[in-house]
Amino acid sequence: MKAMMGRIRHMIRKEFIQIFRDRKMKPIIFVTPVIQLIVFGYAVTMDVTNIRTAVFDLDKTSVTREIARRFDATGYFRVDHFPDSDDAVRGLLDKGAVTVALRFDHGFTSDVETGRPASMQVLVDGSDSNTALVASGYVSGILAQYGRDISAKTAYRSGGGLDIRPRAWYNADLKSKNYNVPGVIAIMVLVVCLLLTSMAIVREREIGTMEQLMVTPIRPVELILGKTIPFALIGFFDMFLVTLVGVIWFDVPIRGSIPLLVLATAVYLLSVLGFGLFISTISRTQQQAMMATFLFFAPAVLLSGLMFPIENMPEAVQYITYLNPLRYFLVIIRGIFLKGTGMTVLWPQFLALFVLGAVVVTTSSLRFKKRLG
Numbered sequence: 224m225k226a227m228m229g230r231i232r233h234m235i236r237k238e239f240i241q242i243f244r245d246r247k248m249k250p251i252i253f254v255t256p257v258i259q260l261i262v263f264g265y266a267v268t269m270d271v272t273n274i275r276t277a278v279f280d281l282d283k284t285s286v287t288r289e290i291a292r293r294f295d296a297t298g299y300f301r302v303d304h305f306p307d308s309d310d311a312v313r314g315l316l317d318k319g320a321v322t323v324a325l326r327f328d329h330g331f332t333s334d335v336e337t338g339r340p341a342s343m344q345v346l347v348d349g350s351d352s353n354t355a356l357v358a359s360g361y362v363s364g365i366l367a368q369y370g371r372d373i374s375a376k377t378a379y380r381s382g383g384g385l386d387i388r389p390r391a392w393y394n395a396d397l398k399s400k401n402y403n404v405p406g407v408i409a410i411m412v413l414v415v416c417l418l419l420t421s422m423a424i425v426r427e428r429e430i431g432t433m434e435q436l437m438v439t440p441i442r443p444v445e446l447i448l449g450k451t452i453p454f455a456l457i458g459f460f461d462m463f464l465v466t467l468v469g470v471i472w473f474d475v476p477i478r479g480s481i482p483l484l485v486l487a488t489a490v491y492l493l494s495v496l497g498f499g500l501f502i503s504t505i506s507r508t509q510q511q512a513m514m515a516t517f518l519f520f521a522p523a524v525l526l527s528g529l530m531f532p533i534e535n536m537p538e539a540v541q542y543i544t545y546l547n548p549l550r551y552f553l554v555i556i557r558g559i560f561l562k563g564t565g566m567t568v569l570w571p572q573f574l575a576l577f578v579l580g581a582v583v584v585t586t587s588s589l590r591f592k593k594r595l596g
Contacts, residue, residue, distance in 0.1 A: 234449020252457055256411040260465045263407045264473050271357040277304035277324040279312050284332040299361045322348045323358050393561045404469045405556045406529045411465050413495055416458040420499025421512040424450055447588055451496045458492045479559030487555045493580030494548035500587035523549050551576040
């Protein structure tokens, strides 16, 4: 046992020397994850702000001006066009100069003040369906709030009225960065560790040092551990690094247990390193390993639930997602970050991730031993 641990220790040391000797490898490990987190943290967002808005006001009263002011004050809309005809509104929408157009007819204020149903037209550019859907939701919310405000006095005097106060738990401000940044952290760990593991082993074969290792007393299991443990340590380091950036730079809350996050990362890395080891067994060159890595990476992200709800996918595709470690880790990391949930809630994801990792690592190790033989 002591001899085996010594051989593994020398393999780990040799691997770290080889990693840090490569000048191109250092930025990949230490700089790239931080840069990607900052870029994706800002870019990957479902928030829609600064929606270009036009107001065509035929009523021209303090009420319509107040509604337009409310739109501009939210920060979601930017009222910067005031057309004077329907043709001008149509032209702004056709050219893409505005996304939303508000049209107040004559008598709008009179209907509001007398309690009659008041109607206004809201035109939304539907060429970008996501932006149009979000903008429509914002419009409905602002107008509904204004309606509640103007009826509050009447409801108070009559003692009636329905007071509805929606509240969002875990992410009170509904900031998409609080939802997306933990997901980006999981993706950064996946891509770095997967790429390093798959390419490092293939590199040994390309430069001819694999044959030298095979004639040494080191056993296949010791070789596997010696090649994967350094990347596991790098994965933990990158996890702490990008988590620190996410908490400090993006002000993302972390309400759960840090030790539980470490345990979750360990189980997650079991699967990630296993898939990297498997890719190394089917690749002959580093170029093939890189292409296979991204061939695995893209579907893993798309089928993880990061961008699209898994429940909305076809049933056959939903079954495929059970083989995706990112699916389970996203639930865990978001639960720890945003909800502060513990093992009593997250144990199904931990169990599924552990079983998947054990199967992948076992299969990859057996295949790796066969290739060595």
